[in-house]
Amino acid sequence: MQSPKIVLSDFDGTLTDHTELGPVFFEIIDFLKKRKIPLLIVTGRSLSWGHFLLTHVSYLKGVIVEGGGAYLWRDSNGDIHEHGFVSAKDLARLEDATIEIKERYPKIRLSADSFGRKYDRAIELHDLEKKPKTHQEIESFLHASGIHFSCSNVHMNFWAGDISKQNASQWFLDQNKLTKDQLVYFGDSMNDQGMFASFPYTVGVANIASILGKLNPAPVHITKAPGPHGVMERLNQIF
Numbered sequence: 001m002q003s004p005k006i007v008l009s010d011f012d013g014t015l016t017d018h019t020e021l022g023p024v025f026f027e028i029i030d031f032l033k034k035r036k037i038p039l040l041i042v043t044g045r046s047l048s049w050g051h052f053l054l055t056h057v058s059y060l061k062g063v064i065v066e067g068g069g070a071y072l073w074r075d076s077n078g079d080i081h082e083h084g085f086v087s088a089k090d091l092a093r094l095e096d097a098t099i100e101i102k103e104r105y106p107k108i109r110l111s112a113d114s115f116g117r118k119y120d121r122a123i124e125l126h127d128l129e130k131k132p133k134t135h136q137e138i139e140s141f142l143h144a145s146g147i148h149f150s151c152s153n154v155h156m157n158f159w160a161g162d163i164s165k166q167n168a169s170q171w172f173l174d175q176n177k178l179t180k181d182q183l184v185y186f187g188d189s190m191n192d193q194g195m196f197a198s199f200p201y202t203v204g205v206a207n208i209a210s211i212l213g214k215l216n217p218a219p220v221h222i223t224k225a226p227g228p229h230g231v232m233e234r235l236n237q238i239f
């Protein structure tokens with residue numbers, strides 16, 4: 001591949017070791033900063049996480065959050081702005097479905113970061129893994145309600161409307177006059193499937209191995225090392 005103009009990456013499990021944010025994340029930032037390659041994080045995490053990342057990692061110009069629900073960026077004054085991709089009608093449908101799930105399954109908890117979410121909601125995946133029957137019922141309910149869902153390594157996210165990591169990323173590329181072949185994308189989970197399908201240069205970090213059989217298409221390249229070590233491994237090969 002030609003040298004990419006921008007790096008796009010998932011956050012959990014890709015730039016973190018499972019959930020742990022460690023020194024390699026900052027090595028990646030330094031590596032890209034030295035080469036003036038921008039990094040756009042494309043995460044299922046909440047709007048408030050996006051605020052955190054933009055506030056504390058000044059190299060990031062923007063973040064796509066909530067699985068493509070919104071793009072956040074910081075202007076030259078340091079103020080954070082938000083571009084949402086979900087209509088008011090779909091936000092209301094999402095809220096209705098969330099209330100119904102809470103009523104039907106009072107033991108199922110929304111993720112701890114759901115209070116900071118606006119465009120999607122999340123359920124802790126380990127709660128669902130303990131209750132496969134409930135997991136199945138919730139998926140059936142979401143299907144029947146026309147609510148979409150996808151799993152990361154930590155959450156089952158659900159949303160109303162046509163939001164996705166790839167739609168928001170394509171919007172970002174258009175805004176910045178970039179083409180699909182000018183980016184490389186890193187991911188680790190089922191919620192990266194759309195990105196693997198939409199862009200030509202995609203990388204799965206080694207921990208993606210357990211779901212490789214379910215991915216169609218699989219990422220073009222799989223690293224030997226997991227998580228951020230895998231990202232660093234591939235960046236060293238590309239640049």
Ligand SMILES: [Mg+2]
Binds near residue numbers: 010012013187188189
């Ligand atoms: Mg992930």
